[in-house]
Amino acid sequence: MTTTATLPVPAHAHEAQTAEHSVWATSIRFTLLTTLLFGIAYPLVLTGVAGAVFPHRAAGSLIERNGQVIGSELLAQGFASDKYFHPRPSAAGNGYDATSSGGSNYAQSNAKLVQRMQGDIDKLAAENPGRPVPIDAVTTSGSGLDPDITPDNALFQARRVAKARGLSEEQLKQLISQHTQARTFGLLGEPRVNVLELNLALDQLAK
Amino acid sequence: MSANGWLQFVVYSLVLLLTVKPVGIYLARVLEGQRTWLDPILRPIERLTYRLCGINAEHEMNWRQYAFAMLGFSAVTMLVTYIIERAQAVLPWNPQHLANVGPDLAWNTAASFTTNTNWQFYTGESTMSYLTQMAGLATHNFFSAAVGIVVAIALVRAIKRTQSDTIGNFWVDTTRSLLYILLPGSVLYAMLLVAMGVPQNLHSYTSAHTLEGQTQTIAQGPVASQEAIKMLGTNGGGFFNANSAHPFENPTPLTNFLQILSIFIIPAGLTYTLGRMTGSPGHGWAVFAAMYLLFAAGFGTLYWAEAHPHPLIHGAAQTITASAPGGNMEGKEVRNGIAESALFATITTDASCGAVNGMHDSFTPLGGLIPLTNIMLGEVIFGGVGAGLYGMLIFVVQAVFIAGLMVGRTPEYLGKKIESYDVKMAMLYVLIFPLIILSLTAIFVLMPNVGLGTTNNGGPHGLSEILYAFTSGAGNNGSAFAGLGPNWWYNVTIGWDMLIGRFLMIIPVLALAGNLAQKKSVPPSPGTFPVNTPLFTVLLVGVVLILGALTFFPALSLGPILEHLLLKSGQLF
Secondary structure: OOOOOOOOOOOHHHHHHHHHHOHHHHHHHHHHHHHHHHHHHHHHHHHHHHHHHOHHHHOOOEEEEOOEEEEEOOOOOOOOOOOOOOOOOOOOOOOOOOOOOOOOOOOOOOHHHHHHHHHHHHHHHHHOOOOOEEHHHOOOOOOOOOOEEOHHHHHHHHHHHHHHHOOOHHHHHHHHHHOEEOOEOOOEOOOEEEHHHHHHHHHHHHO | OOHHHHHHHHHHHHHHHHHHHHHHHHHHHHHOOOOOOOHHHHHHHHHHHHHHHOOOOOOOEOHHHHHHHHHHHHHHHHHHHHHHHHHHHHOOOOOOOOOOOOHHHHHHHHHHHHOOOOOOOOOHHHHOOHHHHHHHHHHHHHHHHHHHHHHHHHHHHHHHOOOOOOOEOHHHHHHHHHHHHHHHHHHHHHHHHHHOOOOEOOOOOEEEEOOOOOEEEEOOOEHHHHHHHHHHOOOOOOOOOOHHHOOOOOOOHHHHHHHHHHHHHHHHHHHHHHHHHOOOHHHHHHHHHHHHHHHHHHHHHHHHHHOOOOOOOOOEEOOOEOOEOOOOOOOOOOOOHHHHHHHHHHHHHHOOOOOOOOOHHHOOHHHHHHHHHHHHOOOOOOOOOOHHHHHHHHHHHHHHHHHHHHHOOOOEEOOEEOOHHHHHHHHHHHHHHHHHHHHHHHHHHOOOOOOOOOOOOOOHHHHHHHHHHHHHHHOOOOOOOOOOOOOHHHHHHHHHHHHHHHHHHHHHHHHHHHHHHHOOOOOOOOOOOOOOOHHHHHHHHHHHHHHHHHHHHHHHHHHHHHHHHHHHOOOOO
């Protein structure tokens, strides 16, 4: 590479001085440029590409029925009727509020937690005597929107749902086992049942 | 505990181990200014950045100039975030018409994201507009991570250099970290997350008509783009209040695995970078081993504690079976269960990430002790990107110093004599941290209306909530015993807590770097304490544990430990 000979660099002190003088100017220019790149261009380009490649996922995995959004397959929604399987209790807002996610933040030593759990356990135990109540049925999740229950919890509720719908418990057990997701690669996470999908299947069964 | 739970830990460890060398080599190439395979795309952008910002890439900085540039950049980006938050109501991308953020919360949040803490005293989905999330908050996930990396690299470079006044160019190091490490990593990662269910859109919230005829408003937004850099940059600030417990941030066990891997991938890789750049690969692995041992011990304890049933609950199935995770499921998600929640909580507090996939506030007393202790040890167990490495190197200096005292020789570290000034800077770093945490906690505990007024739990756990908040702030972690509610005093004070914990601790690190770079290199002699042996690893672990434990044990014994003993004896609050 050929470069024309440059004059010797002036005093070192001069260079250091200009460097410190320009810190604020450089900071401001660097901030503006990188904010445009990382704060605007990066998320917008991703939004465009994600919407084109994975439209269903990018839009929040919404489930539609008759042109009406009925929920997201990834989020719990409230079910109170005996005819449906119930999700875990929710501390999100007033329950299953998808604009106010969160847990109870009760400590294990908080009397309110023990009262709530024991009260729920006693209620559920009456519904299905002789069987221990699954722990996920009486604990709030971290998000308040946990879409899943354990297979044990689904089986525990099968008797109530069967009675309310006039179906056999055996039919429901089959449905639950069809909708049980195993651990990923047989290794990661825990086996689970998506409540909204199970309830939609239940409505299909009834037709 | 279950065999499957432990197997998940083993598989995680193996996958992490496989990434260390390739990631470490790539990081070293980027930060030493060598060619990478991304040069054809990124080199022109890098050059353009220098031209537009008036950066002379050949100019080398001494440690003061380096620190000044780092502070200038951080101050300007913090101000931009504050302005965006305060004006979001009139700015674009606010489909929910969210109001401007109040001054104390905007201050707290701007300080929080600038310092890589991502402490969140707000519910993201009902407080922050899409523009604020993207351009005010997620940008800091990139910037603060890059600042962490460059400070660590400046220190490593200083160890390598001899009789040099300079330690590198802050702007060049930052630009290269952003463009070659964080940007490509985030783009790839965000697309993977969308494929597995994380939303990425700018729509207004969807109104759903539920099966039982209720209305459910579904908050969403540009989640994946923020989620990727949130984990990769060990930032941890969630798009939603529930953070990675929210199914939109972390929908499956596989996304969960990727998230915990992405917390450690850069910090673990940096240990290899350390070994490679200083020409002592064995030293990098010895540091890795020390970090790994502390990580494994934390996970084992936390998993064991959370797998325990609640002692005062009767009639529930709390033991682990093939089809139910058992244990303490309050605040945890079914898809993660106990093992993945324990793994996440350990990793997020070993590092300075602070994302959560379960609520730490609802952990068992001893389970909650582990995240708190991890942060108190200085987040040097892999740690935040860069911050973990420079934090651990401070402990390495202490360890070498102690070894030198034991044999009565001037301590040396990789050919550099460790002298009075170096040890002073290292001690300054170690002392600032507990000083702010313990004094601020003490002050707030003594203020009944302000300090104790917003705790969510009584008894010793209330103290733990306050102690956790100031620890998480000063440690730049950002996880919380989230029952603690915000008020003006907490917003303002934790804001300072985070800024001091970040910048007042970086300055001694850069001063140490400046001093080490000036020194001559001395050849190793028979009296030199080798820093690439198992003995060194054990000494380093010992120093980390002893310094941390001696400082914080009294406070911990009044919080989680007392709570554990009282709960066992049947005492509730």
